[in-house]
Amino acid sequence: MDNVIQPPKLAHSALEDVLAMLIGTLMVSFGVILLRQVGALTGGTAGMAFLLHYLTHVSFGTAFFLINLPFYWLAIRRMGWQFTLKTFCAVGLVSLFSDLHPLFIHFDQLQPFYATLFGNVIMGLGFIVLFRHKASLGGVNILALFLQDKYGIRAGKLQMGVDVAIVLASLLVVSLPMLVVSIAGATLLNLIIALNHRPGRYSV
Template sequence: MADVDVPTSHATIRHRPFEDAVALAVGALLVSLGVNLYNRAGLLTGGTAGLAFLIHYVFGWAFGPVYFAINAPFQYFAFRRMSRQFRIKTFCAMVLVSGFSMLHPRFIHYDRLDAFYAAALGSSVMATGFVVLFRHRASLGGVNIVALFLQEKHGIRAGKVQMSVDLSIVAASLFVVSPRVLAASLLGALALNLVVALNHRPGRYVGM
C-alpha cells in the first residue's frame, strides 16, 4: 500500500528539520505534563495512555516504560500504512513522552490537586501537545496513528475517532477509580478531544 501523505501545493510550507525537532520536543513536553497532572490526581484517560494508567494504578509499574511497551505493536500498523517520515517522528515523540513523564516528578510536587481542575488543565495541555505533533506529521502512536490514518485516507475527523475510543476506555475503568474521579476523567476526555477536533481539521493547516 502506498504511503499516506497530505497532498502538497504551491502554497504548502514545508517545515524545516529544526522546526520539526522543536515541535516534537515541545509537543511531547506538553503531553507529558498533562500526563503528570493526571497521574498525580489519579485520573484516567483513553487510548494507550489510558491502558498504561490502568496498569500503573493496579500494579504500581512506572507509567513511562509501560506506555512505551503498549505502543510498540501499533508501530507495525504505522510501518505498513504511514509514511517513513511519520513513523520516525512518531517513534521519537513516543520516546520523548515516556522520558519526560519520568522526569516531571523530579521537579514538580503538589501539596493538593483537585481532580476536576487536573482534568481540565491536564486535558487542555495534552490536547495542545497533540495538535503541535499532528501539525508536524507526528503522533504518539496507538489510537492516534489509526485516527490520523482514517482522517487522511477517508476524511473521518481524527478528534471524533479519538473521542469514541477514549470514552469507551474511561467508562470501562469504573472498577479502578471512584465515581468522582471517573466523572473528572470523562470531563477531561471530552475536553481533550474537543480541543483536538476544533483545531486539527483536514485542509485547515497546510504546513508539512
C-alpha cells in the first residue's frame, strides 16, 4: 500500500490567534452576563468569581481577574510563557467584556433555566475556541490542560468534577432550584469540552 502523504502542519498566524482570542472571550463573557442576570453560577474560577460577586458585590470582572492571579505561576512553570501570556490576555478580556456588556445590552426578561443552560453552552463554545489556540481562562483550566497534556486525563472530565463541587458550595447564596440548574449547566459546559477537546484530535 502506498504511503499516504500527509499535508504539512500549518500553525495559526498571529492574526488568527488575536481574532480567536476576541471571539472566544466575547462568547464566554456573554454567557457570564446571562448567568449573572438570573443569579446562576457555573464552575471553575468563574464559579468562584460568581460566589465572590454575590457575597461581596465586587464586580464579576474584578473578582475573576484577581482569583486567577495565583494560577499564572503554574502556567509559567508547566505550560510555558506563550500559553501564560495568551491566558493572561484571555482572562483580562473576559473580565473587561463581562463588565462592558451591560452598557450595550439589557435583558428585561429571561427565563432562569433557559438562560443558565444556554449561557453555559455559549461559554463552552468560547472555551473550545480558546483551547484550540493554546489559551485558557486560567485557574482550573490551567490545571486541567496541564494534566491532559502530561497524563492524558481528559480536561472536561476533571473540570466537571471540580465544577460540580464548586456549584454545590454555592447553596448559601442561591436557591435550591437555581443550584440544580447551575449544576446542570456546569455539566453541560464540560460535556461540550470533553466531546470537542481531546488529546491528539488536532495536529496544530
